[in-house]
Amino acid sequence: MSTTDTTASGIGPVEGASLYSVDNPAPVIEPPRQRTKKTPKSTRGNFELAAWLFMRLSGVVLVVLVIGHLLIQLVLDGGVSKIGFAFVAGRWASPFWQVWDLLMLWLAMLHGTNGLRTVINDYAERPNTRLWLKGLLYTATVFTILLGTLVIFTFDPNIR
Amino acid sequence: MATPVLDKADAAGSPEPGFADSPYITVTMRIRRFNPEVSAEAVWEDFQLEIDPKERVLDALHKIKWDLDGTLTFRRSCAHGICGSDAMRINGKNRLACKTLIKDINPEKPITVEAIKGLTVLKDLVVDMEPFFQAYRDVMPFLITKETNEPTRERLQTAEDRARFDDTTKCILCAACTSSCPVFWNDGQYFGPAAIVNAHRFIFDSRDEAGEQRLEILNDKDGVWRCRTTFNCTDACPRGIEVTKAIAEVKRALITRRF
Known part of the structure; x- marks a missing residue:
């Protein structure tokens, strides 16, 4: 530290009374998560490749599934007014619609989760923030997928 | 030989540059x-x-x-x-x-x-360009061959093979692309466009034999898959390199394993 009389007032640099000097420079602002010689650690896996491919393929399949779903539910044959317990029960009596909805649930959930994982990787800077956001995301995903799958397979039209 | 005579008519005919038509x-x-x-x-x-x-x-x-x-x-x-x-x-x-x-x-x-x-x-x-050059070094931007002996003649290659990676040889490592990439702004662990461009230059070079190795490096979690194709790099490149296209070609090579 220098021995000169530096005032730590908030007025800012006045001539001869700057907070910083050649021997005492201000800290530089480093960008988040800088690359060093030791990082990133190599993982040697194909996960990112698979995730990237999955996004494209599931996206294409989802276009068909979701637009078909919306057409049936909201447009064709009376539109949204026809939807009720009986309508859902009638559809899920057929294995075709069970598979359709199951596929839509899994693909949409994994597609969305992977998208959010990407967003977290891109924008969360601190390791702890990343860990917690991803933990929350994966918990919510597993819960929704399991609950949805359970409902599709154990749906009982005679429930009361 | 006659010495050519400079035609001075133009210089003499033009008016003295005045204050009004100053280019400044x-x-x-x-x-x-x-x-x-x-x-x-x-x-x-x-x-x-x-x-x-x-x-x-x-x-x-x-x-x-x-x-x-x-x-x-x-x-x-x-x-x-x-x-x-x-x-x-x-x-x-x-x-x-x-x-x-x-x-x-x-x-x-x-x-x-x-x-x-x-x-x-x-x-x-x-x-501080050090993180940028570290990413560059990490893709091994130099010729690697499997033969151990010094070659006795030039490594020849056809014009088509040379044209395959011509675009990415133009890189001058100015960091305009990497520092325009929004993924790199928030996460410096990403290799960034410039490193991928320089990997592309060797991956698609028929004389180089470490393409597989470089692809493996870029296949990792901070490699090409983090590219969001925002095209900022292509817009920024002062050499007109089609950076996003080069990244896409590396992605394709990783999926098809053909390069």
Whole structure:
């Protein structure tokens, strides 16, 4: 530290009374998560490749599934007014619609989760923030997928 | 041989350049200054100068440094768009100061000049390029062959094989692309466009035999799959390299394993 009389007032640099000097420079602002010689650690896996491919393929399949779903539910044959317990029960009596909805649930959930994982990787800077956001995301995903799958397979039209 | 006689009619006929048709205009250069030895804060400082609009931003910076304020700090070496040391953010876009003409960037308004983003600013327009060069080194940007003996003749290659990676040989490592990439701004662990471009240059070179190895490096979690195809890199490249296309070709090579 220098021995000169530096005032730590908030007025800012006045001539001869700057907070910083050649021997005492201000800290530089480093960008988040800088690359060093030791990082990133190599993982040697194909996960990112698979995730990237999955996004494209599931996206294409989802276009068909979701637009078909919306057409049936909201447009064709009376539109949204026809939807009720009986309508859902009638559809899920057929294995075709069970598979359709199951596929839509899994693909949409994994597609969305992977998208959010990407967003977290891109924008969360601190390791702890990343860990917690991803933990929350994966918990919510597993819960929704399991609950949805359970409902599709154990749906009982005679429930009361 | 007769010595040719210079026709002086043109020079004599043109009128003396008067005050009214002076090529000089007044421009305001708004430069983001940062000097850790004075203040922890970066500030925008305006400089007014008379300059020919056909001159470059680098000439304006020189005028400031030489005539107005000698403390202005920036990098430049060749000043002709080859060495890649004067990449900076001019009017919000990454360009080389030595290839940007004043007349092309609307001199009516103040011209903003700041350091490239995503790297530590050391002083004024000078950034710490080390993380950028580390990513470059990490893709092994040199010829690797399996043969152990020194070759006794040139490594020949067809014109088509040479054309395959011609675009990516143009890179001058100015960091304009990498520091325009929003993924790199928030996560410096990403290799960044420049490193991928230089990997592409060797992956698709028929004489090189370590393509597989480089692809494996870029297949990792901070490699090509983090590219969001925002095309910022392609827009920023002062050499006109189709950076996003090169990245896409590396992605395709990874999926098909053909390169």
